[in-house]
Amino acid sequence: MTDEAFVCRTPLANRMTTRYDTSNADLERAAAALRAGRLRQYFEHIEAIIAGIPYHPLPRKSATNGGDSKQAALSEGFYHTAFHLINECERLDARAEVATHHGRIDEVIRTRNRVYIFELKKDASAQAAVRQMKETKTFKPYLEEDQYGRKPVTLVGASFKRFRSDGEIDWAFEELNHSDLDL
Numbered sequence: 001m002t003d004e005a006f007v008c009r010t011p012l013a014n015r016m017t018t019r020y021d022t023s024n025a026d027l028e029r030a031a032a033a034l035r036a037g038r039l040r041q042y043f044e045h046i047e048a049i050i051a052g053i054p055y056h057p058l059p060r061k062s063a064t065n066g067g068d069s070k071q072a073a074l075s076e077g078f079y080h081t082a083f084h085l086i087n088e089c090e091r092l093d094a095r096a097e098v099a100t101h102h103g104r105i106d107e108v109i110r111t112r113n114r115v116y117i118f119e120l121k122k123d124a125s126a127q128a129a130v131r132q133m134k135e136t137k138t139f140k141p142y143l144e145e146d147q148y149g150r151k152p153v154t155l156v157g158a159s160f161k162r163f164r165s166d167g168e169i170d171w172a173f174e175e176l177n178h179s180d181l182d183l
Contacts, residue, residue, distance in 0.1 A: 121158070123160075129159065
């Protein structure tokens with residue numbers, strides 16, 4: 001690469017870095033909060049990042065209120081994708097759509113001290129998401145696993161609200177330990 005090409009790209013890179021400084025800080029803070037087990041702070045930063053995603057050009061499902069395009073809802077898939085990409089950008093050990101013999105897990109994140117299992121919902125309660133994980137027992141392989149050591153498992157339900165573009169997320173969690181294998 002020539003010096004001229006580098007000089008031409010530098011101003012764009014600087015503008016991009018300046019533009020996304022807030023998001024980068026939110027990414028770093030979200031990852032630090034999750035690694036420290038501070039779910040409230042983690043979701044505050046996730047909400048800020050999602051709220052910053054331009055949603056006008058995104059495909060939407062037609063609204064149930066007579067088709068008002070201003071109220072058309074973002075799809076659940078959008079939130080799944082955004083959530084996973086954010087966790088990947090945070091450089092967390094994140095896996096999406098993990099298949100187990102008990103069912104599929106929306107997102108698994110391993111930290112040094114804990115495994116987080118996420119069930120993402122749209123227009124349903126976060127508590128219902130946690131109940132679903134307990135009923136389907138998708139968490140069992142992570143309580144049984146020895147490959148990474150037996151870590152405590154936290155089930156996290158997250159619910160994205162219909163017609164919201166501010167990134168607001170309702171969430172609930174339940175901590176499990178190895179004695180919960182009999183659930």
